[in-house]
Amino acid sequence: xxKIKVTLLFYLILLCSNIYPSYIPExxxxxxxxxxxxQLRLANEQWHKRNNNNESILLFNYKVDRDDDIFSVAAAFxxxxxxxxxxxxxxKASDFKPNTTLLIPSAQGIFIRESNSKLNKILVxxxxxxxxxxxxxxxxxxxxxxxxxxxxxxARAFFLNYFFRNPLFNTNITSPFGMRPNxxxxxxxxxxxxxxxxxxxxxxxxxKEGVVIEKGxxxxxxxxxxxxxxxxxxxxxxxxx
Numbered sequence: 001x002x003k004i005k006v007t008l009l010f011y012l013i014l015l016c017s018n019i020y021p022s023y024i025p026e027x028x029x030x031x032x033x034x035x036x037x038x039q040l041r042l043a044n045e046q047w048h049k050r051n052n053n054n055e056s057i058l059l060f061n062y063k064v065d066r067d068d069d070i071f072s073v074a075a076a077f078x079x080x081x082x083x084x085x086x087x088x089x090x091x092k093a094s095d096f097k098p099n100t101t102l103l104i105p106s107a108q109g110i111f112i113r114e115s116n117s118k119l120n121k122i123l124v125x126x127x128x129x130x131x132x133x134x135x136x137x138x139x140x141x142x143x144x145x146x147x148x149x150x151x152x153x154x155a156r157a158f159f160l161n162y163f164f165r166n167p168l169f170n171t172n173i174t175s176p177f178g179m180r181p182n183x184x185x186x187x188x189x190x191x192x193x194x195x196x197x198x199x200x201x202x203x204x205x206x207x208k209e210g211v212v213i214e215k216g217x218x219x220x221x222x223x224x225x226x227x228x229x230x231x232x233x234x235x236x237x238x239x240x241x
Contacts, residue, residue: 023138026061027104030076036060043106044078057135057145058106066098073102080108082151085159087111087143091119092161110149113141122155162233164207171196193236200241207235 027036043058064073070093074081084090088102105111112123112132132144157163175183175195182189198204210229217223221238228234 024059024061024103026063028063040077040104040106044108047107057133059137060104060106061101062104063101064096064098068096068098069093070096077104079104080150081159082110082149082155083108086119086123087113089113089115089117089120091117092159094161107145107147109145109147110151111135112144112146119155119158122152122158126152126155161230162208164233164235165205166196167205167207167235167237168196168198168202169205171198171202193238204237204240208233210235 025036025039027040028034030037032038032041037060040058040060047057062073062077070081070085070090074084077084081093083105084102085093087105090096110123110127112120112127127144127146127149130146130149132146135143135145137143151159173194174197175191177194178191179188180191181187206227208227208229210227210233212225213228213234214226215224218238221236223240224236224238225240226234226236
Protein backbone atom coordinates (compact mmCIF):
# COMPACT_ATOMS: atom_id res chain seq x y z
CA UNK A 1 0.00 0.00 0.00
CA UNK A 2 2.86 2.37 0.80
CA LYS A 3 4.41 1.77 -2.66
CA ILE A 4 1.16 2.76 -4.32
CA LYS A 5 1.05 6.04 -2.42
CA VAL A 6 4.61 6.88 -3.43
CA THR A 7 3.89 6.07 -7.09
CA LEU A 8 0.79 8.26 -7.13
CA LEU A 9 2.64 11.15 -5.49
CA PHE A 10 5.47 10.90 -8.01
CA TYR A 11 2.95 10.89 -10.88
CA LEU A 12 1.22 14.00 -9.56
CA ILE A 13 4.51 15.85 -9.25
CA LEU A 14 5.32 15.10 -12.89
CA LEU A 15 1.82 16.10 -13.95
CA CYS A 16 2.17 19.58 -12.48
CA SER A 17 5.81 20.19 -13.29
CA ASN A 18 5.54 21.20 -16.97
CA ILE A 19 8.84 19.37 -17.53
CA TYR A 20 8.91 17.05 -20.51
CA PRO A 21 10.71 13.70 -20.74
CA SER A 22 14.07 13.54 -22.47
CA TYR A 23 12.39 12.79 -25.82
CA ILE A 24 9.22 13.89 -27.62
CA PRO A 25 7.04 11.06 -28.99
CA GLU A 26 6.28 11.05 -32.71
CA UNK A 27 2.85 10.84 -34.33
CA UNK A 28 3.06 8.81 -37.54
CA UNK A 29 -0.65 8.46 -38.35
CA UNK A 30 -3.47 10.89 -37.70
CA UNK A 31 -5.93 8.39 -36.25
CA UNK A 32 -6.44 6.41 -33.04
CA UNK A 33 -4.51 3.40 -34.37
CA UNK A 34 -1.45 5.53 -33.58
CA UNK A 35 -0.99 5.52 -29.80
CA UNK A 36 0.73 8.91 -29.77
CA UNK A 37 -2.13 10.49 -31.75
CA UNK A 38 -4.66 8.92 -29.38
CA GLN A 39 -2.75 10.23 -26.37
CA LEU A 40 -2.70 13.71 -27.89
CA ARG A 41 -6.43 13.63 -28.63
CA LEU A 42 -7.30 12.49 -25.10
CA ALA A 43 -4.99 15.07 -23.52
CA ASN A 44 -6.53 17.80 -25.68
CA GLU A 45 -10.03 16.74 -24.64
CA GLN A 46 -9.03 16.77 -20.96
CA TRP A 47 -7.55 20.24 -21.32
CA HIS A 48 -10.84 21.61 -22.60
CA LYS A 49 -12.97 19.75 -20.05
CA ARG A 50 -10.96 20.83 -17.03
CA ASN A 51 -10.04 24.29 -18.34
CA ASN A 52 -7.03 24.03 -16.04
CA ASN A 53 -4.21 26.30 -17.16
CA ASN A 54 -1.81 24.74 -14.65
CA GLU A 55 -2.08 21.25 -16.10
CA SER A 56 0.95 19.73 -17.76
CA ILE A 57 1.14 20.21 -21.52
CA LEU A 58 2.33 17.37 -23.72
CA LEU A 59 4.27 17.84 -26.95
CA PHE A 60 4.46 15.51 -29.93
CA ASN A 61 6.48 15.46 -33.14
CA TYR A 62 4.67 15.13 -36.46
CA LYS A 63 6.29 14.94 -39.89
CA VAL A 64 4.21 16.92 -42.38
CA ASP A 65 2.89 15.19 -45.51
CA ARG A 66 3.85 16.70 -48.85
CA ASP A 67 0.22 17.66 -49.54
CA ASP A 68 -0.31 19.37 -46.17
CA ASP A 69 -0.56 23.05 -45.37
CA ILE A 70 -0.87 24.79 -42.01
CA PHE A 71 -4.66 24.70 -42.19
CA SER A 72 -5.00 20.99 -43.00
CA VAL A 73 -2.60 20.09 -40.19
CA ALA A 74 -4.50 22.28 -37.72
CA ALA A 75 -7.80 20.67 -38.78
CA ALA A 76 -6.37 17.15 -38.47
CA PHE A 77 -5.38 17.80 -34.86
CA UNK A 78 -8.53 19.83 -34.08
CA UNK A 79 -6.48 22.93 -33.30
CA UNK A 80 -6.28 26.59 -34.23
CA UNK A 81 -3.57 27.37 -36.77
CA UNK A 82 -2.46 30.15 -34.37
CA UNK A 83 -1.31 27.47 -31.91
CA UNK A 84 0.75 25.42 -34.36
CA UNK A 85 2.18 28.47 -36.15
CA UNK A 86 3.36 30.22 -32.98
CA UNK A 87 4.83 27.05 -31.41
CA UNK A 88 6.78 26.26 -34.57
CA UNK A 89 7.82 29.87 -35.33
CA UNK A 90 6.04 29.88 -38.69
CA UNK A 91 5.85 33.57 -39.60
CA LYS A 92 3.47 33.29 -42.56
CA ALA A 93 1.14 30.66 -43.96
CA SER A 94 3.19 30.77 -47.19
CA ASP A 95 6.34 29.82 -45.20
CA PHE A 96 4.85 26.41 -44.30
CA LYS A 97 7.01 23.66 -45.78
CA PRO A 98 6.03 20.01 -46.39
CA ASN A 99 8.28 17.15 -45.24
CA THR A 100 9.32 19.05 -42.11
CA THR A 101 8.70 18.01 -38.51
CA LEU A 102 6.34 20.09 -36.38
CA LEU A 103 5.73 20.24 -32.66
CA ILE A 104 2.07 19.58 -31.85
CA PRO A 105 0.87 20.53 -28.31
CA SER A 106 -1.96 19.06 -26.25
CA ALA A 107 -3.37 22.53 -25.45
CA GLN A 108 -4.34 25.53 -27.54
CA GLY A 109 -3.04 29.06 -27.19
CA ILE A 110 -0.14 31.24 -28.25
CA PHE A 111 3.47 30.17 -27.75
CA ILE A 112 6.31 32.69 -27.77
CA ARG A 113 9.87 31.56 -28.39
CA GLU A 114 13.11 33.53 -28.67
CA SER A 115 12.89 35.16 -32.09
CA ASN A 116 13.32 38.54 -33.78
CA SER A 117 10.63 37.82 -36.37
CA LYS A 118 7.92 40.37 -37.14
CA LEU A 119 5.16 37.98 -36.06
CA ASN A 120 6.90 37.31 -32.76
CA LYS A 121 7.11 41.05 -32.07
CA ILE A 122 3.37 41.36 -32.71
CA LEU A 123 2.65 38.45 -30.33
CA VAL A 124 4.92 39.91 -27.62
CA UNK A 125 2.96 43.16 -27.81
CA UNK A 126 -0.34 41.24 -27.79
CA UNK A 127 0.52 39.33 -24.62
CA UNK A 128 2.57 41.91 -22.69
CA UNK A 129 -0.06 42.35 -19.94
CA UNK A 130 -0.73 38.60 -19.50
CA UNK A 131 1.15 36.28 -17.15
CA UNK A 132 2.50 33.30 -19.14
CA UNK A 133 3.03 29.66 -18.25
CA UNK A 134 6.72 28.81 -18.69
CA UNK A 135 7.40 25.51 -20.45
CA UNK A 136 10.76 23.75 -20.49
CA UNK A 137 11.75 21.77 -23.58
CA UNK A 138 14.14 18.80 -23.42
CA UNK A 139 16.68 20.99 -25.24
CA UNK A 140 16.63 23.42 -22.30
CA UNK A 141 14.74 26.10 -24.22
CA UNK A 142 12.07 27.94 -22.26
CA UNK A 143 8.81 28.84 -24.02
CA UNK A 144 6.10 31.24 -22.88
CA UNK A 145 2.59 29.85 -23.24
CA UNK A 146 -0.66 31.83 -23.14
CA UNK A 147 -3.58 29.37 -22.88
CA UNK A 148 -6.53 29.82 -25.24
CA UNK A 149 -5.12 33.08 -26.64
CA UNK A 150 -5.65 33.72 -30.36
CA UNK A 151 -3.97 35.95 -32.96
CA UNK A 152 -5.34 39.49 -33.01
CA UNK A 153 -6.15 41.21 -36.31
CA UNK A 154 -2.57 42.48 -36.80
CA ALA A 155 -1.03 39.04 -36.23
CA ARG A 156 -3.65 37.38 -38.44
CA ALA A 157 -3.14 39.92 -41.23
CA PHE A 158 0.63 39.43 -41.11
CA PHE A 159 0.39 35.62 -40.99
CA LEU A 160 -2.09 35.41 -43.87
CA ASN A 161 -0.13 38.11 -45.74
CA TYR A 162 -2.94 40.51 -46.47
CA PHE A 163 -1.28 43.63 -45.05
CA PHE A 164 -1.62 46.72 -47.25
CA ARG A 165 0.76 49.66 -47.39
CA ASN A 166 0.04 53.29 -48.12
CA PRO A 167 0.29 53.79 -51.92
CA LEU A 168 1.70 57.29 -51.42
CA PHE A 169 4.63 58.43 -49.28
CA ASN A 170 4.46 61.61 -47.15
CA THR A 171 0.79 62.22 -47.80
CA ASN A 172 -2.33 63.18 -45.84
CA ILE A 173 -5.75 61.54 -45.78
CA THR A 174 -8.17 64.20 -47.02
CA SER A 175 -11.26 61.99 -46.80
CA PRO A 176 -11.37 58.76 -44.74
CA PHE A 177 -13.39 55.58 -45.28
CA GLY A 178 -16.99 55.86 -43.98
CA MET A 179 -19.74 58.47 -43.78
CA ARG A 180 -18.85 61.96 -45.06
CA PRO A 181 -20.46 64.98 -46.75
CA ASN A 182 -20.59 64.33 -50.48
CA UNK A 183 -18.15 66.83 -52.10
CA UNK A 184 -20.69 67.54 -54.90
CA UNK A 185 -24.06 67.50 -53.09
CA UNK A 186 -23.06 68.18 -49.48
CA UNK A 187 -25.31 65.32 -48.27
CA UNK A 188 -23.97 62.67 -45.88
CA UNK A 189 -23.11 59.61 -47.92
CA UNK A 190 -20.95 56.51 -47.44
CA UNK A 191 -17.44 56.86 -48.86
CA UNK A 192 -16.07 53.41 -49.65
CA UNK A 193 -12.52 54.56 -50.28
CA UNK A 194 -9.73 56.76 -48.92
CA UNK A 195 -8.71 60.08 -50.51
CA UNK A 196 -5.03 61.04 -50.29
CA UNK A 197 -3.62 64.42 -51.21
CA UNK A 198 -0.60 64.57 -53.51
CA UNK A 199 1.10 66.87 -55.99
CA UNK A 200 0.48 66.26 -59.70
CA UNK A 201 2.59 63.44 -61.17
CA UNK A 202 3.40 61.98 -57.75
CA UNK A 203 4.38 58.32 -58.08
CA UNK A 204 1.64 55.92 -56.90
CA UNK A 205 2.65 52.50 -55.56
CA UNK A 206 0.56 49.36 -55.38
CA UNK A 207 -0.74 48.86 -51.82
CA LYS A 208 0.15 45.17 -52.10
CA GLU A 209 1.59 42.80 -54.70
CA GLY A 210 -0.97 41.67 -57.25
CA VAL A 211 -2.10 41.65 -60.88
CA VAL A 212 -3.60 44.57 -62.84
CA ILE A 213 -7.02 43.32 -63.97
CA GLU A 214 -8.49 46.55 -65.34
CA LYS A 215 -7.45 50.05 -66.38
CA GLY A 216 -9.27 52.85 -68.15
CA UNK A 217 -11.02 56.19 -67.84
CA UNK A 218 -14.09 57.04 -65.75
CA UNK A 219 -16.02 60.34 -65.74
CA UNK A 220 -15.89 60.46 -61.91
CA UNK A 221 -12.50 58.88 -61.14
CA UNK A 222 -10.60 59.90 -64.26
CA UNK A 223 -7.80 57.51 -65.21
CA UNK A 224 -7.89 54.46 -62.94
CA UNK A 225 -6.31 51.05 -62.33
CA UNK A 226 -7.72 48.01 -60.46
CA UNK A 227 -5.31 45.48 -58.96
CA UNK A 228 -6.32 42.01 -57.77
CA UNK A 229 -4.54 40.59 -54.67
CA UNK A 230 -4.51 37.31 -52.78
CA UNK A 231 -7.37 36.32 -50.43
CA UNK A 232 -9.98 37.92 -52.70
CA UNK A 233 -8.91 41.56 -52.19
CA UNK A 234 -8.87 44.23 -54.90
CA UNK A 235 -7.57 47.80 -54.77
CA UNK A 236 -8.80 50.68 -56.92
CA UNK A 237 -6.62 53.69 -57.80
CA UNK A 238 -8.39 56.70 -59.30
CA UNK A 239 -7.66 60.32 -60.29
CA UNK A 240 -4.38 59.25 -61.89
CA UNK A 241 -2.40 61.29 -64.41
